[in-house]
Amino acid sequence: MSIFDKSAFKFSHQHRSFRTSAISNGQIVQFKLSDIGEGITEVTVKEWYVKEGDSVSQFDSICEVQSDKASVTITSRYDGIIRKLHYNLDEIAYVGKPLVDIETDALKDVASEEDVVETPAVSHEEHTHQEIKGHKTLATPAVRRLAMENNIKLSEVVGTGKDNRILKEDILNYLAKQTGAILPPSPKPEIIPPLPKSKTVPAAPKDRGIKIPIPISKPIVFAGKDKTEAVIGFHKAMVKTMTAALKIPHFGYCDEIDLTQLVQLREELKPLAQVRGVKLSFMPFFIKAASLGLLHYPILNASVDENCQNITYKASHNIGVAMDTEQGLIVPNVKNVQVCSVFEIASELNRLLTLGSAGQLGTNDLTGGTFTLSNIGTIGGTYAKPVILPPEVAIGALGKIQVLPRFNGNGEVxxxxxxxxxxxxxxxxxxxATMARFSNLWKSYLENPASMLLDLK
Known part of the structure; x- marks a missing residue:
């Protein structure tokens, strides 16, 4: 089984922009899809939030579109009336072509060409720009939230993105210069103290064995003729990255892990995590153990250039997790795992899973990965041959957990x-040898989960 790419998710995070231009009568504004870089020439219109004749205000959602990188929501720049929608659902919108026409009386106050910044689909209620000291500062909602959490004024940060947009890296660099500290990922999960002793928590369930999911069969309808569909969206990204991945000589290594102690520990911690509003799976432990292993073997958290002449060792452990969604297999990543607790990782995974199921993951969630884990066991597989996601250099596929007989040190089953x-x-x-040593260290953390306490920071 291979991980379907997401080369598409390896690009730097920048805002997408739409340009407007006034036509001769000075009352109709055409939103045109401008060159948004990174080779993107088209997006798919997934949902319209308005129809012709609707009145819209600034920052109202107009539509949701999907590129081969992420889904985003387009918001209105003006107060006005929608006069024309240029595309139907699931049609391709092309760079340089109009998206919608809006009738507005505000043209006299607006330049003939001005950026209209789109927002990630998850942040419908937030705007991506704000006026500071008379000039417009561009930043995503996530970046503005990160700045607010750390009491940073955006007007004091130099943006390195397109049109001086402030990126997450700009905030992190600014904070590092001020404090010299490594900043944990944002947002931070709210820590809720354990229940008082007077209140009881549900007892950990006893071993009930491994449940085998029963496939749900759907009625099969035979169309009777061939059907041809264009390769678009995430599937198109899959084509790009898997083609690039074939140029990499893959080395495979397999092993088995005894998770008996981890299974018991998770059952003990699940009620506490549930009280804090977080579903605790095994994956946060797998991710944290991988991060601890990467500290010892940083070559696995690196990338190489196209000609394999230079190796870049990544400071952040942005560990990707393959997710099976209706849009296809996507790989969002948990940022800065090296400074996260298991609970913080679980909280972030819950967020990514929720957004992934709704098709609302933003570009920031899908880019910047440095190492990947794919949990094929959730579907039922035991072994796989995962394919590396360039420019990463390593990936792991996790099989299902099975109850099997083994021998202890005394020869007892x-x-x-x-x-x-x-x-x-x-x-x-x-x-x-390096891969085997990393795997052995990762294995030791999971087989003796208490040992992770010695290396946690």
Whole structure:
């Protein structure tokens, strides 16, 4: 099984913009899809929030579109009336072509060409620009929230993005210069104290064995003729990255992990996490153990240039998690795992899963990954041959947890919770011994979860 790419998710995070231009009568504004860079020439219109004749105000949502990188929501720049929608649902909107026409009386106050910045689909209620000291400062809602949490004035930060947009990296660099500290990812999950002793928490359920999901069959309808569809959206991104991945010589390594102690620990912690409003799966432990291992073997958290002449060791552990969604297989990532607790990782995973299921993951969630884990076990697989997501150099596929007989040190048979892992690495810069040592360290953390306490920071 291969991880479908998301090369598309390896680009730097910048805002998408739409340009407006007034026609001769001075009353109708045409939103035109401008060149948004990164080779994007088209997007798919997924949903209209307005119809012809509707009145809109500034920042009202107009439509949701999807590129091969993420879904975004387009918001109105003006107060006015929608006069024309240039596309139907699921049609392709092209760069340089009008998206909608809006009749407005505000043209006299607006330049003939001005950016209309779109927002991530998850942030319908937030705006991506604000006026500061008489000039417009462009930033995403997530960046503005990060600045607010750290008491940073955006007017004091130099933006390095297109049109001087302020990126997350600009905030982090500004904070580092001020404090010299490493900033945890934003947003921070709210920490709720444990319940008082007078209140009881549900007891951990006893071992009920491994449930095998029963596939839900749907009625099969035979159309009787061939059907041809264009490759668009996330599937188009899959084509790009998997084609690039074939140029990488893959090295495979497999092992089995005894998760008996981890299964018991998770059952004990699940009620506490539930009280804090977080669903605790095994994945946060897998991710944190991987991050601890990457601290010892940073070559696995690196990238190489196209000609494999330079290696860049990534400071942040942005660990991607493959998710199966209705839009296809996508790989959002948990940022800065090296400074996150297991609970913080679980909270962020919950957020990503919720947005992924709704098709509302933003570009920032889908870009910047440095290492990937794919949990094929949720579907039922045991082994896989994962494909590296360039420019990353390593990926792991996790199988399902099975109850199997094993022998202890005294030769006695006991019931063990076994999971298989399959690693793939770029054999141009990673040798088998390094992959095996990393896997053994990762394995030791999971088989003896209490040992992770010694290295947690």
């Amino acid at each position: 006991f019931k063990a919770q076994i999971m298989n892992v399959s690693w793939s690495a770029d054999h141009r810069i990673i040798d088998g």
